[in-house]
Amino acid sequence: MSVTFARGFRAAGVTAGMKPSGRPDLGLLVADEGRSAAGLFTTNAFAAAPVRLSRHRVARGGARAVLVNSGQANAGTGLSGDNDAERSTAAAAELLGLEPDAMLACSTGVIGEPLHMDQLLAALPGLAGSLSPEGGESFAEAIMTTDTKPKQARAERGPYRVGGCAKGVGMIAPDLHLATMLAFVTTDAPVPSAELRKLAADVLEPKFESLTVDGCTSTNDTVLLFASGAADGDLVVPGTSPWEDVSAALDEVGTSLLLQLAADAEGAGHVVLVEVSGAESVSEARMVAKAVADSLLVKTAVFGGDPNPGRILQAVGSSGASFLPQLVDAFIGDVQVIAGGEIPAAYREAGVEEARAAVKEREVVIGVSVGNGPGHTQVLGVDLSYDYVKINAEYST
């Protein structure tokens, strides 16, 4: 039930005909008594019309619903794109008896193509009419583009429930303030607006930032977090046990969605977890982790089942982070492949086969220590396969 696992939410998804495939392409999620909403948005300079609209409305407060379409991204569409986002959310809000500002918007699909407004507007009454507390699954399906399956998660702590769903298999990069995707997370805990923003920033943002598929960041990235307050339970504020409960449930849902996104990344056969420690700061650790996870040579080596310490060395060395080369160690799984900045003889003589086995795992763990500093981080990447090229070369405008 994903987003409707948390009490106080209704959702639905329908086929409006905006996608050529004829699959479901329009979803609606509503908090019956929305208490608060928080959002994380792309930092791409060409933020899409729905991103600009939602960012503004989340900042004003009072948002408690979101209309999501797949098929067109409504990005690179100028003023008429803004008008389309405005009109479609106004129509949805009116059907639900909400203020227009209570309705947010997300779009995903082809950049530059105007929203198919006729189909969207014609489908809205049916969509609103089918809203239900069991609608999470059909909502999760309606937001998909090239995803092979919906991504859904739920968690429960004490009296509180958290649910979520996400889409996004390409264009996922950690460089920006969040990974490129759409994700919707709901909770029935009573969380005031400021505290909900803090939860989004503290728990969800670092998590979604840590995912990279191809270093590209979309114009439409959005993570929305809604609180309905429908659960019995104390107010959720920092320093209390309700805060710990909700944080833990959000963390669990975020982690699950993240792993599902990576596992379904375009053409990916392996998830590559890069763990960096010992950097001078978190941002320096991030530079190193991202350099390794985004290195085409590392990604193709993982695809080829080849433990290639030289490519890890090369990626770390070109990351731009500052460290002493002679302090750098690296591991593939449990096998040390770089020791003090060198590829050790012990590895070449006895470690290659064990490292090769580690690279053939579905989840490949590459650990890098660059010194004795406090900065550490994780980045989740994927391999680069023929299928990645195929999917992206044939995905036409």
Place this chain on the structure above:
Amino acid sequence: MSVTFARGFRAAGVTAGMKPSGRPDLGLLVADEGRSAAGLFTTNAFAAAPVRLSRHRVARGGARAVLVNSGQANAGTGLSGDNDAERSTAAAAELLGLEPDAMLACSTGVIGEPLHMDQLLAALPGLAGSLSPEGGESFAEAIMTTDTKPKQARAERGPYRVGGCAKGVGMIAPDLHLATMLAFVTTDAPVPSAELRKLAADVLEPKFESLTVDGCTSTNDTVLLFASGAADGDLVVPGTSPWEDVSAALDEVGTSLLLQLAADAEGAGHVVLVEVSGAESVSEARMVAKAVADSLLVKTAVFGGDPNPGRILQAVGSSGASFLPQLVDAFIGDVQVIAGGEIPAAYREAGVEEARAAVKEREVVIGVSVGNGPGHTQVLGVDLSYDYVKINAEYST
């Protein structure tokens, strides 16, 4: 004859047996009366032993020869790698009656594997004995790794000749101070050391920096420029017509080598020239150009023959450069695909087929203007094909 087109140079290449393929793998280039040498070196933190040795010796002055091996990169090899670089250049220098410091070293091949010193030392006398003013071609062949053909160029201006050769088909990125490759350029013009360094920095560095294949930068990148002074002609100093002549000849040789490198890039079917103008500075322009040229989504779109303005928009927007989105224009060939930050209706209605034809050219030109600033630059990239994945997934350690 490439590097031996310039008078006063001898070169040779032999098969020492350091490469499993049994192809030529050891080359030697010597200026009979070396007047001066200049070098550009990788900024990778794990600079290989030969890079550290050559950087030091070029800075001291007096270098006039270089020993180049393919097969092992002698990177990630620690102190014993330094000893190997020292011993091999000392042996080569002794055979030629040169001071050890006059001999530079370059290595290319597998990272982390020690130099095959036995084969190298055994092959040196034969290599030195086969040096000749006609040896440029065999030298150019000995430095190849996965290159499908040698890259050679020559130019002549007035009394001066310039020759050059290069290798390097993967791991080429412009982010660092030079593109990842080995290149050797020679001139018979009489150029003092300081002026030769200036020519390398002014003419060769920006050129080699503009090439990107996969955003990865090797531990071994080196461009060496030698002047023999063997030509009749005035001393080459700035503000004179000899300076103009030698600059122009260097530019011609550099451009030719660059295009040959891009054309032979791993798995590349298209060269993608990204021209950015109107940025606030050259470095801002560079951020934009590199974001477009390195975007996996743009690269796969070019491979697929798909003019995809949305992916260009996305790449420009995520570049981190500062600009006003509403001032951004972009062209594929002559077709405007972004106007004022939007994908214009005129393009969608009438421009797609013409843009598709432009993307199917062997050389694809993507022009981006991000405002009215003075910063402009060019970056040369390539598409991303099945063959790129194949070559890099199967290239084993």
